[in-house]
Amino acid sequence: xxxxxxxxxxxxxxxxxxxxxxxxxxxxxxxxxxxxxxxxxxxxxxxxxxxxxxxxxxxxxxxxxxxxxxxxxxxxxxxxxxxxxxxxxxxxxxxxxxxxxxxxxxxxxxxxxxxxxxxxxxxxxxxxxxxxxxxxxxxxxxxxxxxxxxxxxxxxxxxxxxxxxxxxxxxxxxxxxxxxxxxxxxxxxxxxxxxxxxxxxxxxxxxxxxxxxxxxxxxxxxxxxxxxxxxxxxxxxxxxxxxxxxxxxxxxxxxx
Numbered sequence: 252x253x254x255x256x257x258x259x260x261x262x263x264x265x266x267x268x269x270x271x272x273x274x275x276x277x278x279x280x281x282x283x284x285x286x287x288x289x290x291x292x293x294x295x296x297x298x299x300x301x302x303x304x305x306x307x308x309x310x311x312x313x314x315x316x317x318x319x320x321x322x323x324x325x326x327x328x329x330x331x332x333x334x335x336x337x338x339x340x341x342x343x344x345x346x347x348x349x350x351x352x353x354x355x356x357x358x359x360x361x362x363x364x365x366x367x368x369x370x371x372x373x374x375x376x377x378x379x380x381x382x383x384x385x386x387x388x389x390x391x392x393x394x395x396x397x398x399x400x401x402x403x404x405x406x407x408x409x410x411x412x413x414x415x416x417x418x419x420x421x422x423x424x425x426x427x428x429x430x431x432x433x434x435x436x437x438x439x440x441x442x443x444x445x446x447x448x449x450x451x452x453x454x455x456x457x458x459x460x461x462x463x464x465x466x467x468x469x470x471x472x473x474x475x476x477x478x479x480x481x482x483x484x485x486x487x488x489x490x491x492x493x494x495x496x497x498x499x500x501x502x503x504x505x506x507x
Contacts, residue, residue: 252503252504253280253352253354253501253502253503254475254501254502255273255282255475255499255500255501255502256474256475256476256477256478256479256499256500256502257271257273257476257479257497257498257499257500258476258479258480258482258483258497258498259271259483259495259496259497259498260483260484260487260495260496260497261495262451262487262492262493262494262495262496263487263492263493264493264494264495266291267291267495268286268287268288268290268291268294268345268495269284269285269286269287269294269449269451269495269496269497270285270287270294270295270297270298270497271283271284271285271497271499272285272298272301272302272349273499274302275354276306277354278309278314278353278354278355279309279314279351279352279353279354280351280352280354280501281302281305281349281350281351281352282349282350282351282445282447282499282501283301283302283347283348283349283350283447284346284347284348284367284447284448284449284497284498284499285297285298285301285345285346285347285367286345286346286365286366286367286449286450286451286495286497287343287344287345287346288342288343288344288345288411288416289342289343289344289418289419290342290343291343292336292343292418293332293336293343293344293345293417293418293419294343294345296328296331296332296335296336297328297332297345297347297417300328300331301324301328301347301349304324304327304328305320305321305324305351308320308323308324308327317351317353317358317360317435318360318433318435321349321351321360321362321431321433322362322430322431322433325347325362325364325417325429325430325431326429326430328417329417329418329429332417332418333418333420333423336418336420337420341419341420341421342410342418342419342421342422343418343419344411344416344417344418344419344422345365345416345417345418346363346364346365346366346367346413346416346417346449346450347362347363347364347365347367347417347431348361348362348363348364348365348367348368348369348381348447349361349362349363349431349447350369350445350447350501352438352501356437357437357438357439358435358436358437358438359435359436359437359438360433360434360435361380361381361432361433361434361435362431362432362433363381363382363384363431363432364384364415364416364417364429364430364431364432365384365413365415365416365417366383366384366385366412366413366450367381367447367448367449367450368381368383368447368448368450368453369381369445369446369447369448370445370446370458370461370462371442371443371444371445371446372442372443372444372446372462372466373441373442373443374441374443377458377459377462379458380434380445381432381434382432383413383450383453384413384414384415384416384432385405385412385413385414386402386405386406386407386411386412386413386414387402387405388414391414391415392414394414394426395407395414395425395426396426397426398425398426399424399425399426400422400424400425400426400427401425407422407425407426407427408422408425408427410422411427414426414427414428415427415428415429415430415431416429417429438503438504440504442503442504443502443503443504444465444500444501444502444503445499445500445501445503446461446462446465446498446499446500446501447498447499447501448461448496448497448498448499449494449495449496449497449498450494451486451492451493451494451495451496451497452482452483452486452492452496452497452498454492454494455486455490455491455492456486456490461482464481464482464485465478465482465500468481475500475502478500479498479499479500482498482500483496483497483498
């Protein structure tokens with residue numbers, strides 16, 4: 252049994268550029284946090300198109316290679332956006348941190364592009380499943396430089412705080428790629444819950460702090476939707492996040 256809690260808030264920003272996808276069918280559940288930047292064109296495009304593209308790829312490959320399905324979907328969708336918004340929105344872009352769970356065999360896949368993040372609690376161990384794509388990290392920095400790009404003040408091209416994203420046609424020649432990191436695993440009885448969130452949460456709270464917050468409120472028998480709301484509000488009001496904050500909690504194996 253899977254239980255979902257989710258919440259998002261504009262925080263102190265003037266505009267809301269965080270979106271989320273929560274969807275399911277008889278074969279799999281799909282969740283994604285999308286964090287837009289440079290305007291909302293790209294993130295809104297992903298919100299509408301991403302799940303449907305994955306369904307198309309799933310049908311094409313008969314669900315036989317989920318890693319390839321997710322990889323292809325990200326590449327196809329990025330190209331679709333660039334072709335449709337090549338002139339009007341040259342700096343609009345978005346992250347996409349996605350979780351797909353095959354409800355028939357309990358296998359899961361993570362696909363991440365950008366600096367949104369997904370963690371999981373297994374037993375009492377907090378595991379970060381996704382890698383934050385930052386221009387100053389060694390691997391990303393070396394890749395950017397090898398592709399004739401540059402990093403200035405920890406930003407790609409002196410502009411973008413991440414090294415992988417959808418959109419941003421202006422930065423594609425600076426080493427920006429959409430290529431997702433993909434990870435797979437199998438859920439067992441020791442898996443408690445996944446947390447997918449935008450960097451507005453992770454910038455102000457550590458992975459352990461987030462899990463401790465959730466565990467505390469689970470022990471208080473709060474509903475998952477209320478825990479999600481409290482977590483987002485805490486990040487904004489108590490930890491002073493300056494960004495939009497969005498979170499999806501995917502609870503496994505036991506019932507609140």
